[in-house]
Amino acid sequence: MNMPLIVRWLILSLAVWISAELIPGIDYDRPGSILIASLVLGVLNALVKPLLMLLALPFIVVTLGLFLLVINAALFMFSAWLVPGFYVSGFWAAVAGSLVVSVISWLMGRPPGRRPMNIEIHELDYRNTTKPPPGVGPVIDVDET
Numbered sequence: 001m002n003m004p005l006i007v008r009w010l011i012l013s014l015a016v017w018i019s020a021e022l023i024p025g026i027d028y029d030r031p032g033s034i035l036i037a038s039l040v041l042g043v044l045n046a047l048v049k050p051l052l053m054l055l056a057l058p059f060i061v062v063t064l065g066l067f068l069l070v071i072n073a074a075l076f077m078f079s080a081w082l083v084p085g086f087y088v089s090g091f092w093a094a095v096a097g098s099l100v101v102s103v104i105s106w107l108m109g110r111p112p113g114r115r116p117m118n119i120e121i122h123e124l125d126y127r128n129t130t131k132p133p134p135g136v137g138p139v140i141d142v143d144e145t
Helices: 005-022 031-047 049-055 057-062 067-082 091-109
Strands: 026-028 086-088 118-122 139-143
Touching (some): 005 026, 005 031, 026 031, 031 067, 031 086, 049 067, 057 067, 067 086, 086 091
Antiparallel strands (some): 026 086, 118 139
């Protein structure tokens, strides 16, 4: 189920506004700055972030994914640099803001009524054979309904 683009943009705008209210180093002049900053951030996340992730893949692997925080913070600071009226005071404010935006976007972007995954383990019955085929044992079945 895909959410309309306008809904995702509004969720991102709300997340950027909440991060500006919570994080001391993030500020804005007017609400329109938040809307434009979230639009720029969304475009950067869609177009630039995949390329940065590809280029930084060795660092992402070595740091077990923590380098993604640096990429997110850099894009957050870059969007503040591009948008007049939206300010990020430094790297750590950008890291905190990108974390807040990520968590809020993830929580609000989930489809309503989505159930958690059901994981069931089934034991296969091989009573009719003398020995199970090699590499065959318990089966883990993951159902995302």
